[in-house]
Amino acid sequence: MNDNRLGTAVSPYLRLHADNPVDWREWGPDAFAEARERDVPVLVSIGYATCHWCHVMARESFADPGIAELLRRDFVAVKVDREERPDVDASTMAAAAAFTEQLGWPLTAFMTPDAHVFFAGTYFPPTPVGQHPSFRQVLGAVLDAWRDRRTEVNATASALSGAIRQGAVDSTTVGLHGADGAEPDLPSIATIHDVVGALEPGEDLEYGGFGGAPKFPSAPLLEFLADAGADGVPAGTALCERSLRVIAASELTDPDGGVFRYATRRDWSVPHYERMLYDNAGLLAIAPQPQARGIADFLRDTLRRPDGAFVAAQDSESTIDGRRVEGEWYRRPRPERALLDPPPLDDQVLTGWNGLAVRGLAIAGARHGDAEMIALARAAADAVIDAHLRDGHVVVRSSTPRGSSSAPPTIEDSGLFAEGLVELALVTGELRYATTARSLVDDALSGPLTVDPVLASAGTATGEQPQTALRSGTVALASAALVIGTLTGDPAYRSAAVTLVADRARSGVDRPLGHADALGLALALQRPSREVVVVATDPTAMQTVAIGARHPGTVVLTVTPAQASAWAAAGFTLLESRDRLDPAAYVCHDHVCALPARSADDLTRQLASA
Known part of the structure; x- marks a missing residue:
């Protein structure tokens, strides 16, 4: 049986998994509601379309009918594209940091039905490698914990979610007049x-x-x-x-x-x-x-x-001689590349x-x-x-x-x-x-x-x-x-x-x-704020000088006289009355401007002394 739900996804990464025997769902309330109803954990697998190790884990594990059946029976499986859903990726990554310092993708997380992570890792191989368990072993250990040590699982999930809430970036309104109270200090x-x-x-x-x-x-x-x-x-x-x-x-x-x-x-x-x-x-x-x-x-x-x-993005893998290989297309001489299919695009x-x-x-x-x-x-x-x-x-x-x-x-x-x-x-x-x-x-x-x-x-x-x-x-x-x-x-x-x-x-x-x-x-x-406004029908020479003087605190704007009038009318007050001379360059500090420079040499001299 294949009830994979990713065939209609917009994300190219999700669509790469549409043919897996795993019954994948997209991230959303429905997946977690099903997990609550069935009282099973949620596997959340996060990656992106050009991720090599995501491809490897898909071939090794998610294409395995035995693993797919285990996931169908004992989990709700959710696929997430971290490019499409950076909010989900950031939240999951924050929790995963409690389990591994080697963060990256694929990101493999196990959540309670209320979306709290209780275990996470990255790539898991199909067979144990050294101290790294196989993906099947990880699934078995997670199920054992879920069935036999639920109190411990819930305590871990609760502690992690609490830490995430405490460390979350404040998303309250900043507003055009800043946050309430005094302006915060910047490092000197x-x-x-x-x-x-x-x-x-x-x-x-x-x-x-x-x-x-x-x-x-x-x-x-x-x-x-x-x-x-x-x-x-x-x-x-x-x-x-x-x-x-x-x-x-x-x-x-x-x-x-x-x-x-x-x-x-x-x-x-x-x-x-x-x-x-x-x-x-x-x-x-x-x-x-x-x-x-x-x-x-x-x-x-x-x-x-x-x-x-x-x-x-462009993928690391391409198909050469009927096999998916990493990097081989890029290692070929450029004339030879032209005869091969290039790596696919995200x-x-x-x-x-x-x-x-x-x-x-x-x-x-x-x-x-x-x-x-x-x-x-x-x-x-x-x-x-x-x-x-x-x-x-x-x-x-x-x-x-x-x-x-x-x-x-x-x-x-x-x-x-x-x-x-x-x-x-x-x-x-x-x-x-x-x-x-x-x-x-x-x-x-x-x-x-x-x-x-x-x-x-x-x-x-x-x-x-x-x-x-x-x-x-x-x-x-x-x-x-x-x-x-x-x-x-x-x-x-x-x-x-x-x-x-x-x-x-x-x-x-x-x-x-x-x-x-x-x-x-x-x-x-x-x-100190410094504004350099170049007004010219042909601004090339003065624009080059002005852009060469850019540094923190300097804004350089190049407009024609007609554009200057339009900017001023739209509320950009720095451009008021800047349409009268052509060419001209204005070196200003907080909208207080020196006499206009009429040539690149004049502008160079003004900028050197400003």
């Missing part, structure tokens, strides 16, 4: 600068990067180092540039320009071959020109859909991840004078606005050619997409991106996002957790709010940004890997 600039010094001993002086194996590109950490360097800490610049050079020259970067998720060895060799949109988009914002161009080529040639949006379009790509392409395109990167950013933004937004609000987190997911949008979606639109507006001068970003920020600050009903009932919704590879949606929202406040002159946006980022920045002093992006924004929030 000197304290943040000292973090760079604390990171220096962790640099691998032989092979570059940080730490040992496995080795990750960690784009948020590298961007913080670049921000610190621009803020006057030369060691930050040096650390970032050295890491970027070794990444570009290593096996972690494919000849087509795309960057793999991590290297399994300390010398950046033997990549884990999956390629994620978020890693590549994050590196774009800081990469030097040749590296950025290669990443943009990969996004354009591999992850881009015909409508301009970007899909989530074809989800995720609002937040596309926002990250828009941001990276806009920043890199402006920095390197690359018009195609900006065109790619514009096309992706337009595609997501058309398909995932309604009236300036995110209504869809994830979609595929099969439709839109019912998973609720998260702060990752509103924050990352708003920040991407802000950067695109600053570079292109197109007002519609700025007004849409302002609407997203206002919407996100007006009230808490929807909480999944199962997590809400269980009390285990965690809010957004610390990020190591992906820029935080909370930090991105704060960044977008800060820029919107700078352009409109409304200080309430800055106050909201401080409230959003303060706790994360303070945590980042001791744990910079998980909160590096918050540290970078904390620098910007404490520097």
Whole structure:
């Protein structure tokens, strides 16, 4: 019997399991109601479409009719795509940390019918390996505990859920006037600068990067180092540039320009071959020109859909000579690859991840004078606005050619997409991106996002957790709010940004890997505001000078005279009366501007003294 429920799922990861003999359900109240009715535990298996070890466990265990029958009889089995449901993944991961330090995917958790985790792990092999039990042994031990030691199971579940509630990020409304009470403190600039010094001993002086194996590109950490360097800490610049050079020259970067998720060895060799949109988009914002161009080529040639949006990832596995093998396609010479079927794509379009790509392409395109990167950013933004937004609000987190997911949008979606639109507006001068970003920020600050009903009932919704590879949606929202406040002159946006980022920045002093992006924004929030507005029909020369002067606390906007008028009419008061001279560049501090510079040389001199 096969009563698997995943055949109509939108998620590509769930659909990969639609042919399993396991009677999978999607996450939702119905699955847990069935578990209560039958008085059985819930197996929650979390992964994503390009996850190699998820594929391995599927072939070894979930395709096994004997295991499928055991699951059907004694469990309710639930499949979750962590890309589609980051809220479920974050909550489950928080509980799983009590059982293993080696967190990752596949994430295998066992829950009570009220959705409280009582045991968890990651990949379990089909037969015991050393001290690691087989998946069948794990199922047997879980059942024994459920049947014979229920009091112990419930006590564990209760303790873990209580710890999650205590550590959950507060999701109450921030609002445009900040949280109630005084504005929270940020770590001082000197304290943040000292973090760079604390990171220096962790640099691998032989092979570059940080730490040992496995080795990750960690784009948020590298961007913080670049921000610190621009803020006057030369060691930050040096650390970032050295890491970027070794990444570009290593096996972690494919000849087509795309960057793999991590290297399994300390010398950046033997990549884990999956390629994620978020890693590549994050590196774009800081990469030097040749590296950025290669990443943009990969996004354009591999992850881009015909409508301009970007899909989530490319798999590590491909089918060669009738067998599914990891990495073999990537190891072949490029002419030989063309004769083989490439690794499949995770074809989800995720609002937040596309926002990250828009941001990276806009920043890199402006920095390197690359018009195609900006065109790619514009096309992706337009595609997501058309398909995932309604009236300036995110209504869809994830979609595929099969439709839109019912998973609720998260702060990752509103924050990352708003920040991407802000950067695109600053570079292109197109007002519609700025007004849409302002609407997203206002919407996100007006009230808490929807909480999944199962997590809400269980009390285990965690809010957004610390990020190591992906820029935080909370930090991105704060960044977008800060820029919107700078352009409109409304200080309430800055106050909201401080409230959003303060706790994360303070945590980042001791744990910079998980909160590096918050540290970078904390620098910007404490520097005197400097606005550089380039108004020109042909802004190229002055725009290049202005963008070269970007550092924490500086906002650079390029518009034509007609665009300046439209921005001013839409409430962006920094642009008032900026349409009278062409060309002109204005260097301002808190909207108080020096006399306009009329040439690139004049602007260079003003910026040097400002």
